[in-house]
Amino acid sequence: MIVDSPKDIEGLKKIGRVVALTIKEMKERARPGMTTQELDEIGERVLNKHGASSAPQKMYNFPGATCISLNHEAAHGVPGNRKIRKGDVLNIDVSAELNGYFADAGHSFQIPPYNPQIVKLCRFTHQTMMKVISQLKHGVKLNLIGQIIETEAGGAGYGVIKNLCSHGVGRSLHEEPFQILHVYNPNEETLLQEGQVITVEPFLTTGAEYVLEQPDGWTLRVPDESYVAQQEHTVIITRNEPMIVTAI
Numbered sequence: 001m002i003v004d005s006p007k008d009i010e011g012l013k014k015i016g017r018v019v020a021l022t023i024k025e026m027k028e029r030a031r032p033g034m035t036t037q038e039l040d041e042i043g044e045r046v047l048n049k050h051g052a053s054s055a056p057q058k059m060y061n062f063p064g065a066t067c068i069s070l071n072h073e074a075a076h077g078v079p080g081n082r083k084i085r086k087g088d089v090l091n092i093d094v095s096a097e098l099n100g101y102f103a104d105a106g107h108s109f110q111i112p113p114y115n116p117q118i119v120k121l122c123r124f125t126h127q128t129m130m131k132v133i134s135q136l137k138h139g140v141k142l143n144l145i146g147q148i149i150e151t152e153a154g155g156a157g158y159g160v161i162k163n164l165c166s167h168g169v170g171r172s173l174h175e176e177p178f179q180i181l182h183v184y185n186p187n188e189e190t191l192l193q194e195g196q197v198i199t200v201e202p203f204l205t206t207g208a209e210y211v212l213e214q215p216d217g218w219t220l221r222v223p224d225e226s227y228v229a230q231q232e233h234t235v236i237i238t239r240n241e242p243m244i245v246t247a248i
Contacts, residue, residue, distance in 0.1 A: 058097060068090075073228070198234070232246075
């Protein structure tokens with residue numbers, strides 16, 4: 001989507017804030033012994049309270065209002081009867097629609113007791129996301145996103161999940177550019193445009209650098225026992241600082 005009016009900006013900010021509030025509420029209420037279905041229902045109530053709809057349900061008939069992935073899962077985890085345990089790494093990914101505008105955000109964190117290495121992975125992934133966002137503006141090459149993520153991850157000893165990408169968003173959940181790589185592609189010549197709406201969502205890992213679809217047809221998991229962290233915001237590109245619409 002290319003923003004072309006104050007109405008567009010306001011619409012994106014509204015749904016962005018709903019997405020952010022949903023993640024915040026779910027994180028605050030996540031606890032050991034709770035099922036992922038119970039946590040998803042909390043998220044669904046927040047969306048409903050604000051008049052928003054779950055984007056994966058609306059567009060893809062996803063069997064949950066939100067995506068909840070645990071430990072060695074990277075994305076698209078299906079809420080169900082699995083219980084959250086002490087020490088689990090939890091990823092909450094919320095994408096939603098309100099008045100024709102879409103926003104998408106995700107957050108990885110650990111349920112106490114904390115493992116310093118996992119806490120570091122989650123924090124570093126967030127720092128990497130924010131470093132990428134800080135460099136984005138009109139005229140910057142799209143491949144800068146992958147270049148920064150790959151460089152930062154490698155310097156810290158982490159891998160990058162190569163078959164998951166950032167993407168365009170705004171009037172739909174997934175729009176052009178559909179695949180914004182998280183590794184450097186020297187042949188990519190596309191430039192970011194003022195008003196363009198995209199996600200920035202690095203997936204960093206302590207091991208395998210790819211994910212496999214699981215038998216449920218949705219969940220994406222690494223093939224080993226490594227851990228994955230994802231952090232994600234929806235941003236509007238400007239000629240100066242990008243606007244993060246999914247920040248509270």
